[in-house]
Amino acid sequence: MCRWLAYTGNPLHLETVLFNAKHSLIDQSLHSRLGQTTTNGDGFGIGWYGHPTDIPFRYRCIQPAWSDRNLREAARAIRSPLFVAHIRAATGTPSQETNCHPFRYGRWLFMHNGLIRNFPALRRDLMMAIEPDLFSSIEGSTDSEVLFFLALTFGLELAPVTALKRMVAFVEETGRLHDVEQPLNMTVCATDGEQIVAVRYSSEGQSRSLFHSTSFHHLHELYPDDPRIAAVGEDAFLVLSEPLADLPGWWEEIPESTVVVARGGEIEQFPFAPEAA
Template identity: 70%
Template sequence: MCRWLAYSGRSVPLEAVLFQPEHSLIDQSLNARLGHTTTNGDGFGVGWYGRHSELPFRYRCLHPAWSDTNLRETARAVRAPMFVAHVRAATGTPTQETNCHPFRFGRWLFVHNGLIRDFPLLRRDLMMAVAPHLFRWIEGSTDSEIMFFLALTFGLERDPRSALEQMAGFIEKVGHRYDVQFPLNMTVCVTDGQQIVAVRYSSETASRSLFHSTSFRQLRALYPEDPRIIAAGDDAFLVLSEPLIDVQDVWEEIPEATILMSKGGELQQEKFVPRMPKAEV
């Protein structure tokens, strides 16, 4: 369906992650090994945090990532200590720039791989649950963006874990109301420039693939002369749909129904349990 990644560490050129590894995200846009689809050519996007702006920057385009020369130039020029990137395979909504990830609200960025099943059937109920003060900021027509704005409605900016669990629980309740057996399949990531929160969850317990890096110290020991690894630093961290290089023990698969929270070099991994919103929607 889609492929995505999120990076935190020392400031590095975006190309060091997006283009240069043997199985980079750009390679995955053409040749995904673990995705539901091999090709992810229905647009792409990158969001990053810089030192001169409170808000994250974005570059999104509806063209395939592998053919966009401006993306390569941007990735070569821009350095950032935290960024997310996404290559899209559409699941029934149009190929247009406003449907490309990452989605943004304030300091928050959001990417998603998966789907809300029978989304056209559930769309009205889900959209009507978005808080009125947030509704005006919805730009596109994807299920992914509605997931983001539901999480914001349920308090993402205060408590990301609680908000994401409530978002998932609400979608499942609406889906079951319409006899959709397995309403939700997702790997998602949200970040505010300080933390990365990622979830692997599906109603049918068969989520899309998701991994995180284990140790950049180990990578540096394996590749002591690689300037990209040296530049990232020992505390660098990646969470991603597919590994970027084929090296054992560098990547750890995130289990089904798990939330991962990374901040300031600390990593927590806990059970993800969808639940109904605290206030009735």
């Protein structure tokens, strides 16, 4: 499938997690340990904020992440307090720039790992439910972008967790109408530059892997001389498909059917279940 990560904390150069970590996102694009596919080479994207109220910047490309020299230059230059990155393994839709994550609408960025099963059969019904004023902003052909615009339709900008629950409920109900028993598998990330909302959920209860960093205050005490930890500050937070390094105590797996919300140094974790609109 895909691999992704999201970071918030002290401004950090993107290369720190994209290239410099032992099992960086670029390494995962070639040697994923926990993904459904070892290689994720169907394009990539990064998104970052200069200021929380700004429209985020994006760079997306259909090349494999490991071979794009411009990505290496950009990651060395860009320093941001909140950024996301995604490497793609396509599931039935073309490798084209408009299908690369993160997707953007206004201040919001969205990434997805997983799939809507039998998406061609469900696609029309799902897309017809998208708010008409949003429809013209859809650029690509992926199930992931449809999930994003359904979440926006259900109120992502006002109540992101509720909107994601309603999005899931609608996809599952549509799947049942088309005799798709387990239509949705996902880890998703949505951010507006002020908060990161990450969900691990699947209809069958066997979601793709998802982890988050443990307390960086605790990690400062465990590894006081590690410059990677010192750079991010004590309120930093990472959520990602698989760990970047093998440091004991650094990572915690996010349970099935769980949402994590990171905002202003506060991390909250709640059970996640579909909720009909």
